[in-house]
Amino acid sequence: MWEAKYLMKASTIKSEKYFIFISFVILAALWKLISFVIDSEIIFPSPESTIIRLYDLVITRDFSLILLSSLTRGLIGFIISLLLGISFGFFSGFNRYFNRMFEPFLIIIRSTPVMSIILIALIWFRSTNVPIFASFLVSFPIICLNVTEGIKNIDIKLIQMSKVYNIRRWRVAKEIYFPSILPFLLAGLSTAAGIGWKAVIAAEVLSQPDFALGTSMQVSRIYLETESVFAWTIVAIIISFFSERIIRRFEKLIVRWK
Amino acid sequence: MALRIQNLKKTYPGLPVFDDFNMEIKDREINCILGPSGVGKTTLLNIISGITHPDSGQLSDLKDKTFSYIFQEPRLLEWKTVYGNISFVLKNKYSKKEVQDIANRYIEMVGLKGFIDYYPEKLSGGMKQRVSIARAFAFPSDILIMDEPFKSLDFKLKRSMIDAFLRLWEIDKRTIIFVTHDVEEAALMGNIIYILKDSQPTKIKEKIEVGLNPKERLKNPQELTKIKDILKKYLN
Numbered sequence A: 001m002w003e004a005k006y007l008m009k010a011s012t013i014k015s016e017k018y019f020i021f022i023s024f025v026i027l028a029a030l031w032k033l034i035s036f037v038i039d040s041e042i043i044f045p046s047p048e049s050t051i052i053r054l055y056d057l058v059i060t061r062d063f064s065l066i067l068l069s070s071l072t073r074g075l076i077g078f079i080i081s082l083l084l085g086i087s088f089g090f091f092s093g094f095n096r097y098f099n100r101m102f103e104p105f106l107i108i109i110r111s112t113p114v115m116s117i118i119l120i121a122l123i124w125f126r127s128t129n130v131p132i133f134a135s136f137l138v139s140f141p142i143i144c145l146n147v148t149e150g151i152k153n154i155d156i157k158l159i160q161m162s163k164v165y166n167i168r169r170w171r172v173a174k175e176i177y178f179p180s181i182l183p184f185l186l187a188g189l190s191t192a193a194g195i196g197w198k199a200v201i202a203a204e205v206l207s208q209p210d211f212a213l214g215t216s217m218q219v220s221r222i223y224l225e226t227e228s229v230f231a232w233t234i235v236a237i238i239i240s241f242f243s244e245r246i247i248r249r250f251e252k253l254i255v256r257w258k
Numbered sequence B: 001m002a003l004r005i006q007n008l009k010k011t012y013p014g015l016p017v018f019d020d021f022n023m024e025i026k027d028r029e030i031n032c033i034l035g036p037s038g039v040g041k042t043t044l045l046n047i048i049s050g051i052t053h054p055d056s057g058q059l060s061d062l063k064d065k066t067f068s069y070i071f072q073e074p075r076l077l078e079w080k081t082v083y084g085n086i087s088f089v090l091k092n093k094y095s096k097k098e099v100q101d102i103a104n105r106y107i108e109m110v111g112l113k114g115f116i117d118y119y120p121e122k123l124s125g126g127m128k129q130r131v132s133i134a135r136a137f138a139f140p141s142d143i144l145i146m147d148e149p150f151k152s153l154d155f156k157l158k159r160s161m162i163d164a165f166l167r168l169w170e171i172d173k174r175t176i177i178f179v180t181h182d183v184e185e186a187a188l189m190g191n192i193i194y195i196l197k198d199s200q201p202t203k204i205k206e207k208i209e210v211g212l213n214p215k216e217r218l219k220n221p222q223e224l225t226k227i228k229d230i231l232k233k234y235l236n
């Protein structure tokens, strides 16, 4: 009985993987079909030529430098949002007045089009700092709001319980506050990383730092190398996918109780 | 010595719960509070344990007392296992080795030995309640507060928890404040039984002192029935 159940579960997982595979096959087939109908590599390159171009790009000397530069910008923006987002989110969660005062700022930042942020940053900063600023401004409100939400979700009944049992303050912080906030923080990080990365690339397209994924896309577009635009896009998607994966892994590692 | 609650007043917006309420809690006895739903039993326990502040009144002899509290809900940390939830309250009191011994002993007592590494999410309601019971018993307190501790347990389990509780209490006679709806539980365990009046604000309707030791009551069904009949009479 137990075995039968176990086997069923294992086979469901297998067949789920199978469906993901099917979805990729459909995607490739559709792509091939459209490019076949349009029949113009400049307007809609075929999957083969895109993959070949991707390979050509990857083996160039500059590829790793480009990738590393863009990733570094994204990471710097992310870390700044993380530090400030946690600090401000913390104050917001614990102090109602601060929360009321601070909330309009967040709403304004969140409602500002990413393009406006980038254009304004272009006026203010050196080209390489524009993407950092853009990714910071889009991810900061998300992290901040999530931390605040996590703090508001702390169960007062657990705090009462810890008071009755005379638990010391730092242990209450470590063993009740922190784990209560953590799932919210991690969910925020995952969203922020995704949106921040897209903002980095958009900002790079306009600010044109020397080595950058966005710059490469823009240059390819100017020379009508559509395969390259597609190929760089695939690189961006893969990075986005893996960064999300890493955060999820991290989440599973710490949030073991769910 | 006794804890004395005098002239207690507590009002929630538009709802007087206590007004000039007086009560005495006897040291090292099982003080049982029996009363209908919503009269203010939990509120009283929260005032005694310092969670809720009264509007006015004196609670004498409560300073420097330590509490264990079986809340009406389990109040477990969902990110800690059964073991983790119990060691959580023991860590500052004992050495590592002692924490292990004590936690294991009480987990075994409530019949959760096989579930020691489970997170609360994977436990049933009654199992969570038992973790909460083990946590309160394991913690070395002067006063043990229990707010309907045996609800959501089936008859057999309830009986074995009560047995375990009485055995423990024989060895370690703490002051017990025990709230229940259940006449049977009150009759089995209470040394002093307070019956609360179904009114706002509530008053003590009756105070019954039971002479017979709880351990002997278990062996004496006639006496038990007699106590139950008295309680039922006052409740209606």
Ligand SMILES: Nc1ncnc2c1ncn2[C@@H]1O[C@H](COP(=O)(O)OP(=O)(O)OP(=O)(O)O)[C@@H](O)[C@H]1O
Residues within 6 Å of the ligand: B012, B013, B015, B017, B036, B037, B038, B039, B040, B041, B042, B043, B044, B072
């Ligand atoms: N925080 C609160 N704010 C406002 N009213 C409250 C609050 N806590 C309790 N009350 C009210 O006080 C009254 C007494 O509540 P309490 O929880 O003490 O009852 P109880 O005797 O424990 O009931 P039960 O047996 O159902 O647990 C209820 O009418 C309840 O609505």
Ligand SMILES: [Mg+2]
Residues within 6 Å of the ligand: B041, B042, B043, B072, B147
């Ligand atoms: Mg109650």
